Amino acid sequence: MAEIRRTVIVKLDVTDSDTALLHETIDEYLWACNYVVDDAWQDDFKPTSKTKLHDRTYADVREQTHLQANLVQSARNKAAEAIKGVVERWKQGEQASKPHFTTPSIRYDKRSATFHDDHVSLSTVDGRIDAEYVLPPEGGNPHTTYLRNDDYEVTGATLQYRETTDTFFLHIGTKAEMEAEMPDDSDTEHSTVLGVDLGIEQLAVTSTGKFWSGGYLNHRRREYERIRGDLQRTGTESAHRTIERMGDRETRWVEDYLHRISKAIVQEAIAHNCDRIAFEELIGIRERLPGIKKFHTWAFRRLYDYVAYKADAEGIETTQVGPAYTSQRCSKCGTTLQENRRSQARFCCQKCGYEAHADYNAAKNIGFRLLRAGQKSPHGGATRHLALKSGTLTVNGEYSPAGQ
Ligand SMILES: [Zn+2]
Incomplete structure (x- = not known):
């Protein structure tokens, strides 16, 4: 319900x-x-x-x-x-x-x-x-x-x-x-946003604290490339056909996997009464994410399209927001420091001490960015919220527990 x-x-x-x-x-x-x-x-x-x-x-x-x-x-x-x-x-x-x-x-x-x-x-x-x-x-x-x-x-x-x-x-x-x-x-006057961060290690992380690991996908891709490399070295006509067949099968498999994740993301939005889902801008993501492969940008784009399509059918709007500092900003106190990002996986705020998974912190910032974008004046009519693990946070930092 x-x-x-x-x-x-x-x-x-x-x-x-x-x-x-x-x-x-x-x-x-x-x-x-x-x-x-x-x-x-x-x-x-x-x-x-x-x-x-x-x-x-x-x-x-x-x-x-x-x-x-x-x-x-x-x-x-x-x-x-x-x-x-x-x-x-x-x-x-x-x-x-x-x-x-x-x-x-x-x-x-x-x-x-x-x-x-x-x-x-x-x-x-x-x-x-x-x-x-x-x-x-x-x-x-x-x-x-x-x-x-x-x-x-x-x-x-x-x-x-x-x-x-x-x-x-x-x-x-x-x-x-x-x-x-x-x-x-x-x-909607009451607007609730679900923030989603995309990455290589964690394929998708939401501001509500749901994680979908990229491990499975990365493993499949490496396996596929290894077999393809072996076949290419044989260089025969039949090896070439096998590569093509494998490629089609692999694409279908990955698409099916992304469909399932997109469905789960939209379900997450529905469960938290969100009417918007925010992703970071996909253009330029290759320059921003170290170690990213062409495969990932393709997968991110697919995932985004699937989410947008499924969300639309539920009356939920999907948008992309500017990526500036989403990984360096503290989602708790708002301080933006390069040193805040301790490692690929860990975020630790140098000012308030807030510690979290780096992608989870980024997902909250992505959601915030959309909230703030809609906030024209501090006392504008609309109430906008960011969906969190339990409850919501307004752009002004007011917290409401879940079920309110
Ligand atoms: Zn902080």
Whole structure:
């Protein structure tokens, strides 16, 4: 059983008086987010704990706004996550400035909003308003597949105002538990990445700590080359035909082996609720990996294609990311040092002492790279995760145990 999360974007039909009310609510909500950040910024050691920030700001925000309790908490959570993101960047020696919220949006949960089949009831600064969904006709659209589907449960939503068209949209999060047979459409706010590192000793290693040894494949290749060498030395017509037959058989065998591994990688992605799989860029890999043979680049390319094909059928996107420093960067603290890579197999961070299999550390960095690539602002709407052995890590370093 896999948990599937999908976001459906729904246009709202809002009356003029309710429009004014929603704008007022957004203004107060953004004010609350910024108030929490300002409060935290008074301290040299910025508090990031939601409980601590709650104790410091809740009463003030309730007093100075007309926001209902759940929206005050929602604003505080949003601010807490942004503060944590900045602190995390500082810890990694990166530049980051104080968060400031201006994007007109509000995060609603099931207490501050009620989701019906064709409309939503939203909490505002003056009671609740109802807004009709503007839905397309039933058919092959996300609204039919997720929103009108009883298998999917609504988890919450983000209200967004688009200035260009003067309209309100609701990004509704939905969730389902089902067999791994996923529709291919995806506009995902909740995105989880599986990182995959390719190599000679370890053919593939995932950020979830699964290893597929390259030993078997390397052994078969060496055997094949030895026999082929012997046959070539005989130089007869029949030896030449034998080489060709062997070559075909060997290719089929290797392809079959790669098919099985690709299937297991996609299963790993499904098991961890990933909607993306990240590989390092295959172009130029021959220059980066010492001891690599033409055979390996061929095998990597095949494996990637098989994964991409199988993942696509499951609604999972497969991409390649830039390879810079994935083997030298510490996946735990972010420090990048050449000395971190102790040997071919061992990674040891000179700064924080983190030790791991070098390819496993690289797989996590590959996943991270895709996460960061998608992270446009520290408090952008999307939540992106990297799938780990147990649980997930956000780009800001927040850890959630498995099953959340
Ligand atoms: Zn480290």
